[in-house]
Amino acid sequence: MIIKANGDPISLNSCSIFPPLxxxxxxxxxxxxxxxxVVELGGAGLFFSEMLSVGKLPTENEKISPFLTRTPAESPFFYQIFSGPGLDVVPAVERLHTLNAQGIDLNLGCPAPALRKLGAGSFMGDKLIVETIRKIRSATTLPISAKIRLGKTLDEKVLVSFCKMLESEGVDLLTVHGRLHGEKFCRKVRWDWIGKVKNTVTIPVIANGGIFTVTDARKCLHDSGADGLMVGRGAAIRPWIFADIARELYGVELAERPSLAKIYFRFVELLEDRFQSERRLGRLKQFTHYYAENFAFGHHLASGVQNANSIKEAGEIAGKFFEKSDEQ
Ligand SMILES: Cc1cc2nc3c(=O)[nH]c(=O)nc-3n(C[C@H](O)[C@H](O)[C@H](O)COP(=O)(O)O)c2cc1C
Incomplete structure (x- = not known):
């Protein structure tokens, strides 16, 4: 089924997001x-950086920083920033202009303990959120997006007025992860609550959380009425998930996916291409932890790569695993 109602691009003054994934x-x-x-496999219409500290961004060297390295193919591209009390967001925004940002995303949902100490992410108070958005808005004409969760407790009035406030302060796009601040990933996602946000604001809403298959994507769009979807862990398990969703829900024609082994080794090549040698193995281990879920005996792949001392050794372990595995 091709979803016509949600099949439009998300249009923000200077950028068009299609597929809205x-x-x-x-x-x-x-x-x-x-x-x-993900670019090579197709289907994604928007990319975000890992979260970047407003305090560190202005002095981060993009020539060597693993967090700033990026190619023009990764586009449209929004840099995600987190800020907190005592930090000036303007130099960070100015820096993002020099990096050809196509949008700036403010992290307002992350409950990680590291952000608690900084009063950032989900720990930012409303007053500081307003001040920060105003400063970003005054420093850029780029689209501003915000990524939120449903709040501290399940309270529709509070959620709706918070989202209206973000919209009225100049946020152009809202991503809603359908869990409360304190909820772990094992808790069920409330896609219907994302719908409460969608019904309230006039800016586009992207729904996030718990999308691992095309069936999940379809149900999430149905339950939330959102304008688009954001996929996290599902994309590390199946980097072709965007292509599958784009094909089935948005009628986009894309090539069939290569074999699981080919995709894995292409990822290794890309790590080698994009990162200095000492930055590669940790990232391969983290990715493999998720990618291993494609295999009935994936824990052998994950633990083998986890124990590898070099990317070469990890590749050999993975190669032997793929030869024996039934999954293609
Ligand atoms: C390893 C990991 C790192 C994450 N880092 C960030 C981050 O930097 N910024 C952010 O807003 N959310 C971060 N998240 C949350 C994801 O963006 C997403 O909201 C969450 O994983 C739920 O979506 P999913 O079910 O599709 O994975 C992270 C999640 C994971 C698993």
Missing amino acids: ALAPMVGLSHSALRLL
Whole structure:
């Protein structure tokens, strides 16, 4: 079934997002190598960086920083930033202009303990959120997006007024992860609650959380009425998930996916291409932890790569595993 109602691009003044499918910001995972792999497999219409500290961004060297490395193919591209009390967001925004940002995403949903200390992500108070968005808005004409969760507790009034506030302050696009701040990933995602946001604001809403298959994508769009979808862990398990969704829900013609082994080794090549040698193995291990889910005996792949001391050794372990595995 092709979903006509949701089949329009998301249009933000300077950029058009189609298919309206985004690769989520994920520390250690959604770097240039995974983004390029997703570009090659097709189907994603929007890319985000891993979250970047407003304090560190202005001095981060893009020539060597694994967080800033990016190719023009990874486009449209929104850099995700997090800020907190005492930090000035303007120099970070100015820096993002020099990096050809196509949008700026403010992380307002992350509950990680590291952000608690900084008063960032889901720990940012409303007053500071307003100040920060105003400063970003005054420093850029680029689209501003915000990524949120459903709130501290399930409270429709609070959620709706928070989202209206974000919209009225100049946020152009909202991504909603359908869980509360304190909820772990094992908790069920509330796609219908994302619908409450969609019904309230006039800016486009992207739904996020728990999308691992085309069936999930279809149900999430149905339950939320969102304008687009964001996929996180599902994209590390199946980097071709965007292509599958784009084909089935948006009628986009794309090539069939290569074999699982080919995709894995292409990822290794991209890591080698994009990162200095000491930056590759950790990222391969993190990716393999998810990719291994494609295989009945994937834990052998994950633990083998986990114990490897070099990317070459990891490749040999993976090669032997793929030879024996039934999954193609
Ligand atoms: C390893 C990892 C790192 C993440 N890093 C970020 C991040 O930098 N910024 C952010 O807004 N969310 C981050 N998230 C949350 C994801 O963007 C996404 O909201 C979450 O994984 C739910 O979507 P999913 O079910 O499709 O994975 C991270 C999630 C994971 C698993």
